[in-house]
Amino acid sequence: MSVVTRFAPSPTGFLHIGGARTALFNWLYARHHGGQFVLRIEDTDRARHSQSAVDAITDGLRWLGLDWDGEATSQFARRDAHVAAAERLLASGDAYPCYCSQDELAKMREEARAAGRPMRYDGRCRDRDPSTVPAGVPPVTRLKAPQSGETVIDDAVQGRVVVRNDQLDDMVLLRADRTPTYMLAVVVDDIDMGITHVIRGDDHLTNAFRQTQLFRALGAPPPVFAHVPLIHGPDGAKLSKRHGALGVEAYRDMGYLPETLRNYLLRLGWAHGDDEIISTDQAVAWFDLDGVGKAPARLDPAKLDNLNGHYMRAADDVALVEAIVPQLNSALGRTLGLADIDRLTRGMDGLKQRAKTLSELSDNAQFYVSSLPLTMDPKAQSLLTDEALSTLSRLAARFSTLPEWSIAALEDAARAVAEDLGLKLGKVAQPLRAALTGATVSPGIFEVAAVLGRDETLGRLADAGVAIDDALTGTLD
């Protein structure tokens, strides 16, 4: 039997990080088995439904690179099938109308709690005497669930989980207004869509028991369930907006790469021996359900950063430049030109070694395309003493006559100046860095100068207050 998995988010907000992991696991499982991965929007609650939320979810999935098979299904659009299923159960006597009011139900729960019993509907309308049916009250439809025995789930992650049927109550299938509930819709859709494996958050484990009963009542074998533990925040508490319950687009905006998220989310609760860096191809080849851990995992921003650094270093230079251009444009208030792009591209290798996120990369890259005068970091400014400026003046003289403008030649020139003056190389290199970048930290400074080119390098030195011999600068090539 071919595997069919599904991701079934309710469109209430964005694709949060936990949902993204659930989607990833479903996607990986389907791809691993050469099966189908479908997307179903659980929008039975029309009041909460919004198209922008649906878009946020599909955009998030696309950005993550999780492609689904076929068109996304709207659960709301399938309501007729849900109602028909409920009616079949009504007709066969597997479901019944319930006239209990909300007040009655609340009272029932209160009493059950007080008595130390599970807070569940007691089934009082099951065999209600028709003469006691209140007039004018539209009933809900409830499943006539088994009252004795037990329901068993052989969960692919949690193992065999058993619950006594007297702990479960008769769930509502159709609301008083005849609209289907989530429970009904999910089961009917999973049957009709041929879902073989339901991989979802741990919070649905107890739902799985009642859904199993519904599958049976509907005469369909339940799918394989796999309930994966929820993700917690760094403090061990439930994920909140404060730390990680952000949409994946927030991670994108913070400058994380989709491959980073895929790798990180995969390793959160799943392992393949000692492997840490796992490509998506490897993940598809290796992924399995019994490798999924059973305990909730905490999000670790430091590890995410580290992984992102790895994927940035491995990323293509041109792609990275493209990724940071919009940020740079808005930071600079102008549109970068071809010369800027060229400079960034040549400087990217040194730049990408030093950043954890695209945002950081953009910040660090800015000096390459800044116009003069450079914004000086106070620490950089303090490096440009009179003595340093005169050192740089000697260096500039050598730079202007350098027959070859290469990293090695530039470094040789700096070393020669340092030697002439009896200085350590750092005494030459650091002021040079300050003058060229406006900062005390940057990629290798000779690499920077090489990328900048002779004119720009000398221009920046002059702008920083370095005396340049006019006769020499006049002979620049």
Next chain:
RNA sequence: GACCCUAUCGUCUAGAGGCCUAGGACAUCACCCUUUCACGGUGAAGACACGGGUUCGACUCCCGUUGGGGUCGCCA
């Protein structure tokens, strides 16, 4: 409250009864590399929650305690 799940370094995890002197990764610290910062390299510190069993032998199996989580809607 009832029911269910869960428990290895700070964090993510490896570990399927002897391979464990409990391994890796991130983070931390030290040293090396070095013009800065990173990267990289070497090394250090750091965990089987607790208590009972089972067994010749438990991180691994069972029970309990404690801690963490989840669910108990005419929400999804």
